[in-house]
Amino acid sequence: MIEKILVLEVVLPLLAAPVCVLVRHPRFCRLFSLGVVAACFAIAVALLVEVRGGGVISYELGGWPPPLGIEYRVSTVNAYLLALVTSMALVVFSFDSRGGPPRVPEERRHLYYAVFLLCISGLLGIAITGDAFNIFVFLEISSLSSYILVSLGGHRRAVMSAFYYLVMGTIGGVFFMLGVGLLYQATGTLNLRDIAARLEPSLDDRGTVLALALLVVGISIKLAVFPLHHWLPNAYSFAPPKVSAFLAATATKVSFYLLAMVLFTIFGAPFVFEELRLQAVLLPLSILAMFLASGAAIFQTDLRRLLAYSSVAQIGYMTLGLSTANATGLAGGLVHLFNHAVMKGGLFLVVACLLYRVGSVHIDALAGIGRRMPLTSAALVIGGLSLIGVPGTVGFVSKWYLVSGVLERGWTAAAVLILLSSLLALVYVGKVVEVLYFRKPAETQPIDHVREAPLGMLAPAWVLAAAAVFFGLTTDWTYGVAREAAELLLAGGI
Amino acid sequence: MNLPEALSGLWAYWLLIALMMVGLYIVIARDNLIKKVMGLNIFQAAAILFYVTMAKVEGGTAPIVPGGADHGAGHGGHDVLYSNPLPHVLMLTAIVVGVATTALALALAVRIHGDYGTSEEDEAVAYDMGHG
Numbered sequence: 001m002i003e004k005i006l007v008l009e010v011v012l013p014l015l016a017a018p019v020c021v022l023v024r025h026p027r028f029c030r031l032f033s034l035g036v037v038a039a040c041f042a043i044a045v046a047l048l049v050e051v052r053g054g055g056v057i058s059y060e061l062g063g064w065p066p067p068l069g070i071e072y073r074v075s076t077v078n079a080y081l082l083a084l085v086t087s088m089a090l091v092v093f094s095f096d097s098r099g100g101p102p103r104v105p106e107e108r109r110h111l112y113y114a115v116f117l118l119c120i121s122g123l124l125g126i127a128i129t130g131d132a133f134n135i136f137v138f139l140e141i142s143s144l145s146s147y148i149l150v151s152l153g154g155h156r157r158a159v160m161s162a163f164y165y166l167v168m169g170t171i172g173g174v175f176f177m178l179g180v181g182l183l184y185q186a187t188g189t190l191n192l193r194d195i196a197a198r199l200e201p202s203l204d205d206r207g208t209v210l211a212l213a214l215l216v217v218g219i220s221i222k223l224a225v226f227p228l229h230h231w232l233p234n235a236y237s238f239a240p241p242k243v244s245a246f247l248a249a250t251a252t253k254v255s256f257y258l259l260a261m262v263l264f265t266i267f268g269a270p271f272v273f274e275e276l277r278l279q280a281v282l283l284p285l286s287i288l289a290m291f292l293a294s295g296a297a298i299f300q301t302d303l304r305r306l307l308a309y310s311s312v313a314q315i316g317y318m319t320l321g322l323s324t325a326n327a328t329g330l331a332g333g334l335v336h337l338f339n340h341a342v343m344k345g346g347l348f349l350v351v352a353c354l355l356y357r358v359g360s361v362h363i364d365a366l367a368g369i370g371r372r373m374p375l376t377s378a379a380l381v382i383g384g385l386s387l388i389g390v391p392g393t394v395g396f397v398s399k400w401y402l403v404s405g406v407l408e409r410g411w412t413a414a415a416v417l418i419l420l421s422s423l424l425a426l427v428y429v430g431k432v433v434e435v436l437y438f439r440k441p442a443e444t445q446p447i448d449h450v451r452e453a454p455l456g457m458l459a460p461a462w463v464l465a466a467a468a469v470f471f472g473l474t475t476d477w478t479y480g481v482a483r484e485a486a487e488l489l490l491a492g493g494i
Numbered sequence: 495m496n497l498p499e500a501l502s503g504l505w506a507y508w509l510l511i512a513l514m515m516v517g518l519y520i521v522i523a524r525d526n527l528i529k530k531v532m533g534l535n536i537f538q539a540a541a542i543l544f545y546v547t548m549a550k551v552e553g554g555t556a557p558i559v560p561g562g563a564d565h566g567a568g569h570g571g572h573d574v575l576y577s578n579p580l581p582h583v584l585m586l587t588a589i590v591v592g593v594a595t596t597a598l599a600l601a602l603a604v605r606i607h608g609d610y611g612t613s614e615e616d617e618a619v620a621y622d623m624g625h626g
Contacts, residue, residue: 133584140591144598151602156609157622163602167521170534170595174541177588181545184581 002050006059006072009043009082010128010138012036013121017114026100026109033113034093037120041086048079052481054488058130066130067191073130077485077494081127081257084338088249088345089120091463092242095349096456098356101240102154112152116246119145123254130494132180132190135258139176142254143169143222146247150239158238161231168221168231175218182211183266192265196492201271212272215262223255225319226289229312233296236308241352244304248311249345253337256318260330263322264489273325282323287417289316294424298431303354303361306428307347310387313421314340320414321402329405331486332398335479339386339394342471346464347383350376353453353461363435365445370437372450375458377436379465384429386468389422393472397479506547514540525615527603531596538592542585549581 016036020029051057051074059072074082093116100109122142126135147169151162184190186207187198201208217228224232232252236244263272272278293312300306314336321333353376354361358369370377386393399418406415441447452458471478488494517540520533554577603613610618 133587137587137591140595144591144594147598147602151605156606159602159605159609160618160622163527163599163606166595166599166602167530167534170599171518171521171537173591174538178541178544181541181548181581185548 002046003057003059005043006047006057006074006128007061009040009047009086010072010121010125012040012043013117013124017117017121020110020114020117024107024110026106026113029110029113033117034090036117037086037089037093040120040124041083041090044079044082044086047074048076048083048481051076051079052484054484067189067194070134071130071191072128073193073494074128075485075494076481076488077257077261078127080334080338080481080485081254082124084253084341085120085123085127085250088246088341091345091460092246092249092349095242095245095352095460096454097240097242097352098454098457101152101243103152103158112149115145115148116243118142119149119246123250126254127257130192132183132192132195134190136173136177136180139222139258140173142251143173146235146243146251149243149247150235152243153238153240155238157234161234161238165231165235168228172218172221172228175214175221177218179211179213179215179218182207182214186211192261192494196266196268199266201267201275203275208267209276212262212267212276216259216278219255219259219262223252223259223319224312224315226285226293226312226316229289229293229315232312233305233308236311236348237302237304241304241348241355244308245345245348245352248307248348249341252311252315253341256315256322256333256337259319260322260334260489261494264330265492265494268492269325269490273323279323279325282319283411283414286316286320286323287414287421289313290320290417290421291424294421294428297428298424300428301363303363303366303432304348304351306363306432307344307351310425310428311340311344313425314344314387317398317402317418320418321405324402324405324409324411325490326405326408327483327486327490328401328408330489331479331483332401332403332405334485335401335475335482336398338478338482339398339468339471342394342464342467343383343386346379346461346468347387349457349461349464350380350383353457356457357450357453358447363432364442366432366435367439367445368436368441368447369450370433372447373452376453376461379458379461380436381433382465382468384433386472388425388429391472392469394468394478395472397472397475401479507544510540510544510547513543525617527606527613527615528600530615531599531603534599535592535596538588538595542588542592545581545585545588549578551575551577554578 013036057074061070104112119142122138125138129135147162147166150165151159183195187195189195221228236248290313293309297306297309318333318336321329351361358365386395389395389399403415403418514537517533517537521530524530554575557576557579607613610621612618
C-alpha cells in the first residue's frame with residue numbers, strides 16, 4: 001500500500017498543475033493547490049514514519065524493474081527532504097497573500113498556482129527518484145518554474161533577476177547533465193545505486209574525476225555555494241514575498257541533498273574526502289561564505305536583501321557540515337536544512353506581512369513598526385534570534401552539532417570561526433531589531449495608519465516562529481532523523 | 495597519451511569542448527540578452543552532442559531490429575551490432591528542456607525590453623542605477 005502512494009507524492013502536484021490551468025478560477029485554484037500540498041505533506045509524513053529506523057520503500061515506475069526502469073526509492077534521507085519540502089509548501093500555501101503576486105492579474109492567477117505546483121513537484125521529484133537522468137529532468141522542472149515565479153515580483157528588476165537566475169541555473173543544469181553523461185559512460189547505467197555499485201573512482205581515471213567536478217560545480221550553482229551565489233540575493237529580494245519564502249526554505253535545501261548524495265552515495269566518502277580531499281576547497285569556501293555574506297548582510301538597507309545574503313551565509317554552514325564528512329557534522333548540516341527552512345521561511349513570511357502593511361521593507365521605512373505591528377515584529381525577533389543561534393531556538397541546535405562535528409574532526413580554528421560568524425549575525429539581526437523597536441519613525445513617513453497584519457498572514461508566519469522554538473527544544477524528529485540520514489549517507493546508502 | 499593521439503582519437507570531444515566554450519563565452523561577454531540566449535543554446539547543444547557522440551558504437555548500425563517474419567533469423571539475428579539508443583532518447587528530453595528554457599528566456603527578454611526599453615544588459619543596469 002505505502003509503495004503505491006509513494007508515487008503520488010510527485011504525481012499529485014504534477015497533475016494538479018494542469019487542472020489549475022483548465023479550471024481558471026483563482027479561488028478554487030488556491031484552495032485546490034492547498035489541498036494537494038496538504039495531501040503531499042500527509043504522504044511525506046507517512047513515508048518518514050515508515051522508513052525511520054532504516055526502512056526503504058521502493059516503487060518501480062511502469063512495472064520496469066531497476067536498474068533498467070526508473071525507480072522511486074525512499075529511505076530516511078529522501079523522506080526527510082520530502083517532509084521538509086511539503087511542510088514548508090503547506091505553510092507557504094496557507095499564507096493568504098491577499099491578491100497574489102503583483103504582476104499577475106486576477107484572470108491569470110490560476111497560472112501562478114499551476115507554476116507553483118510544478119515547482120513543488122520538481123523539487124519532490126529530485127528528492128524521491130533513484131535515477132540520475134530523472135533527477136536532471138526534475139531539476140529543470142523545478143528550476144524553470146522558479147525562474148517564472150521569481151519574475152512575477154512587482155519591481156522591473158525582478159524580471160532581470162529571473163533572467164540572471166535562468167542563465168546561471170541553465171549553466172548549472174548543463175554541467176549536471178554532462179556529469180551524469182560521464183558517469184553513464186563509465187558505468188553504463190543511470191540507476192543511482194547501480195552507478196554507485198559499479199563505479200570504482202580513482203584519481204587516475206580522469207573521466208570520473210571530471211564527472212565529479214562537473215556535478216559538484218553544477219549543483220553548487222543551484223545551491224548558491226559561495227562564490228557561485230550571485231544570482232541568489234537578487235532573485236530572493238525581487239521575487240514575490242511568498243515565492244521568496246518558499247524558495248529560500250526549499251530550493252537550495254534540495255540541491256544540498258543532491259550534493260550530499262553525489263558525494264557520499266555515488267562517489268563515496270573515502271574517495272571524495274580522503275583521496276581527492278574535496279574539503280580543502282569546500283571548507284574555506286564555507287567559511288568565506290559565512291563571513292563575507294554575513295558581512296554583506298550587515299550593510300544591506302533592504303530587509304529582503306539582508307535575509308538573502310544571510311541565506312548565502314547559512315548555506316556556508318550547511319556545506320561546512322558536509323565537509324566534515326563525519327556523522328555529527330553531516331547530521332548538523334542536514335538538520336540545518338530543516339532548521340534554516342523554518343527560520344528563513346518564517347522571516348520571509350514576516351517580510352510579506354510588513355510589505356502588505358507598510359508597503360516597503362527598506363530599513364528606514366520600518367522605524368518604530370515594532371509598536372504598530374507587535375506580533376509580526378515578535379515573530380521577526382524569534383527568527384532573528386534563531387539565525388544568531390541563541391539557545392532554545394533551532395539555530396542553536398544546528399550550530400551545536402556543527403561545532404561538535406568540526407571539533408571531532410580536530411578543526412579547532414573552524415569551530416572558533418563558526419562562533420565568531422554568529423557575532424556577524426548578531427549585528428545584522430540587531431540592526432533590524434533596533435530599527436523596529438527603538439528608532440523613531442521619520443517625520444516624512446508617518447506610521448499611524450499601520451495596523452497589525454491580518455490573521456491569514458500572521459498565523460503561518462507564527463507557525464514557523466513557534467516551530468523555530470519548538471524544534472529548538474525537542475530534537476528527536478529533526479536531529480534524530482538527520483543523524484539517521486547522515487549515517488546512512490556515510491555508509492554509502494540512500 | 496601523447497598529443498597527436500589525443501587529437502585524432504578524441505577529436506569529437508575537442509570539437510565539443512570548443513563549441514561549449516564558444517557558447518559560454520557568448521553568455522559571459524555579450525551584453526545583448528538575445529545573444530546571451532543564443533550562447534546558452536550553443537552551450538546546451540554541445541552537451542547534447544556529447545551524449546550523441548557517446549552513443550556511437552564503432553561499426554554499429556541504427557538500433558532498429560530489422561525485419562519481421564519475412565526476413566528470418568539470417569538477416570536480423572543477434573549478431574548485428576547496434577549503436578546505443580539510450581543516450582538519444584535521453585537527449586530528446588534534454589532538447590525539450592532546452593526549448594522550454596529558450597522560450598522562457600526569450601519571454602523574459604521581451605518583458606525586460608518592455609520595462610527597460612532595451613535588450614542590452616549594460617543599458618538596463620545603467621537605467622537601474624539612474625532610477626533606483
